[in-house]
Amino acid sequence: MRFVSYRKDEREGLAVRKGGDLLDLGSKSLLELLAEGPGALAAVANSAGKALDPAGLRFLPPISRPPKIICVGLNYVDHAAESPYKNVPDYPPFFPRFASSLVGHDEAILRPSESEQLDFEGELVAVIGRGGRRISRANAHDHVAGYSIFNDASIRDYQFKSPQWTVGKNFDGTGAFGPEFVTADELPRGAAGLRLETRLNGQVVQSADTHDLVFSVADLVFFASEVFTLEAGDVIVTGTPAGVGFARKPPLFMKDGDVCEIEIEGIGILRNPIKDEPQASIAA
The missing domain is CATH 3.10.330 (Vcp-like ATPase; Chain A, domain 2)
Incomplete structure (x- = not known):
């Protein structure tokens, strides 16, 4: 469904x-x-x-105000290699997103006036259906109701202002989510083996297979629920592959007038225009 x-x-x-x-x-x-x-x-x-x-x-967004939005960094080997950190982590780097950052399919991702470093990150989303604490890997898929698509658009200079990434990941209007929520029974177990492709103005900038996640969906449910109770409607944004704009030479950032598309096999296409944040939204 x-x-x-x-x-x-x-x-x-x-x-x-x-x-x-x-x-x-x-x-x-x-x-x-x-x-x-x-x-x-x-x-x-x-x-x-x-x-x-x-x-x-x-x-x-399929869920406009999820109880939790749990994001994961460096979850593809090739993306870890292109990052400033280089090494694949032995524990998933979790960080939060806030609901105030979310936008839906065909809605504008906003480039804030504070920065020109708006980067794309195509990602698979797992949505929790049945909550719990200390969920085993063996039972993890029973807690996932379905999947969707996310653009974890990042303000890179703000992301790297401190060791914690939260600020650069939470500017208003930068987290595109949708368009469809696809129930788990329509996809391979753990949504593994799906082609993920990000296109900027029609040019392919990221291409990967979700089988290549360092930490699988089951791993992420296990590690996250070890720490806090997962609830129905929680969103796990599973990480992005290589090809992000800040790692390119020269860097490639999104700007007003661009269109970013993320396609995941079996799930669909998330499309968003890029617009500069309206000046009217900036308080005096």
Whole structure:
């Protein structure tokens, strides 16, 4: 099953994709359905209403305010090698994103006035369906409800101002998420073996296979839940492969007027224009 969160005519809702149509499921959110437990998604999908008119339809992040957004750094060998850190970590470098940074499919990723170093990072997202603490690797996939796509767009000069990356990863309007949430049963176990490709203005800038994650989805669920309780709707952003802009010579950063697309086999395409942050949003 494939679900889309949307806004239309000032109303927010959820839809399920059937072929080329999005069938309306009403105002209940994906987060609410995940919290209701196994079977809730299938039950609501079977009661879908009429197809939505695409005119005026805006895509929202599949979950607009996840309980937690847990990001992972240096999770592909080739990306670790191109980074300032060089070595593959022996423990996943977790860092948080905040919901205030999220934007949906076809919405603008904002380049803030403070920096010109807006970088792209195409990533696989795992969404927790059943929460828990100290989840074993053997049981980890039972806790993952499905998958989506993320652009962990980063403000590089701010990211490297300190040993912690959080500031450079949380500017408003820089975390693109969506467009669809795809249930785990539609994909290989752990979403392994899927082609991930990032394109900037049509040019391929990242190309990898999710089989090459240093820490698999099961590993990430295990390590994260060792520390804190995972909850239904938590989002794990699993890391980006090589090819990011700051590692290129010369560097390649996103700018106003660009379009960034991230495609993951079996999940879809996340597309976002890049715009400079409006001056009106900057307080005097």
